[in-house]
Amino acid sequence: MTTPSSSRAARFAAFSLGVALVAAPSATAAPAVPGSAPVLTHGVGLTPPVTPTATATARAKLKVTIKRTSGYRLQTGTRSTFTGTAPRKTFKGNKVTLQRKVGNGAWVNVASAKVSSKGTYSVSGITTGVGVNSWRTFGVVPKTKKKKAYNVVSPVQAMWSLQWFYLYDLGRVNSYGWSHASTSIAGRAFSRSVGSYYDRRSGWGEYNLGYKCDEFRAEIGLRDDSETGAVRRFVASLDGAETSLGDKGLGSVTSVRIDTRTRFRLRLDVVDVSNPDGWGYYGNARILCQSKP
Known part of the structure; x- marks a missing residue:
């Protein structure tokens, strides 16, 4: 015959054994990430961490x-x-x-x-x-x-x-009295030139640079078949800001260069400043760009 105290002692011993069994180490898995295999966190079968070679x-x-x-x-x-x-x-x-x-x-x-x-x-x-x-x-x-x-x-x-691109090979946005032609200035041949072709009249042409270009260069002067005494003024404009490149008469040529960085549009003018017939040209006018404008 068992006493109440011995019965309570037996139940307590059984409870303690159950707790111990639950707490014993075993090969348990960490909560799995959806779509991935479970990873052992401790116990038998644990793969040791990989050491860099x-x-x-x-x-x-x-x-x-x-x-x-x-x-x-x-x-x-x-x-x-x-x-x-x-x-x-x-x-x-x-x-x-x-x-x-x-x-x-x-x-x-x-x-x-x-x-x-x-x-x-x-x-x-x-x-x-x-x-x-x-x-x-x-x-x-x-x-x-x-x-x-x-x-x-x-x-x-x-x-x-x-790379250098000749304006001769580019399309004009707009122009008046303007041509793309091979010409001779002060005895020098310029095969890719742009300039005026009307007698005693201003001519101009506009070109888009598209913010792609760093520098403009040309050799300016009057075509060799212009009349003695003819004078033309050369003007370049970048987005409306004008730069005078000077007045030129027959028999001389001048190299010009303009910084065109951060500019979108270039306009070139030839302005009549005397009565004799004359044709002003930008010999081999070219622009240095990161791609064709």
């Missing part, structure tokens, strides 16, 4: 930098220059290679440079095409018994490659 650690420490030392906008065919840093005596031949990409084209190797004893280098390549030129450098970590050869690549430096 020596190769991954080594790659993380290697770094190549690049900095452009030439202009942000250069004429195609001119040289772009760069400096940078690289880990000394790590790369094959202790060299880095310069690559160039034009627009969305492929990367092309264009030059190489030795890394100095201070871990620095300088290198250059020719700007080409028209539009965006992208540049980067890389070094090759040689193959060893434990790992394959691999490249360490610098960030990308981008710039604009600019």
Whole structure:
């Protein structure tokens, strides 16, 4: 016969055993993320954390930098220059290679440079095409018994490659008494010129630049078959702001250049300032742009 106290003791012992069983370590799973397999958090079957390999650690420490030392906008065919840093005596031949990409084209190797004893280098390549030129450098970590050869690549430096476009080949927005023609000024031939063709009358032509162009150049003067004593005034306007390029008579030619950065429209005028017949021309008038305006 059991007493009330012994019965209570038995029930307490059973309860304690149940708590202990619930608290015992087991291979339980963390709450699963929808669409993913459960991950063991402790107990039998736990996969130990992955330790980065020596190769991954080594790659993380290697770094190549690049900095452009030439202009942000250069004429195609001119040289772009760069400096940078690289880990000394790590790369094959202790060299880095310069690559160039034009627009969305492929990367092309264009030059190489030795890394100095201070871990620095300088290198250059020719700007080409028209539009965006992208540049980067890389070094090759040689193959060893434990790992394959691999490249360490610098960030990308981008710039604009600019090209000359003749107004002769561009469409006019508007014009009056204006022509695109081959002409001769002071005995010099200019095959792609623009200018006036009315006698004793002003002529003008307007062209859109579209904020794409950096500079305008031309050789101005009177066509060689103009009459003696003829004088014409040359005026250029950028978005309405006028610049006088001077008065020209027969038998002389003058080179002119105008900064056109951040400008949308160019207007060229030839103004009659004397009675004799004469034709004023902008010889080989051209504009330096990042793409065709």
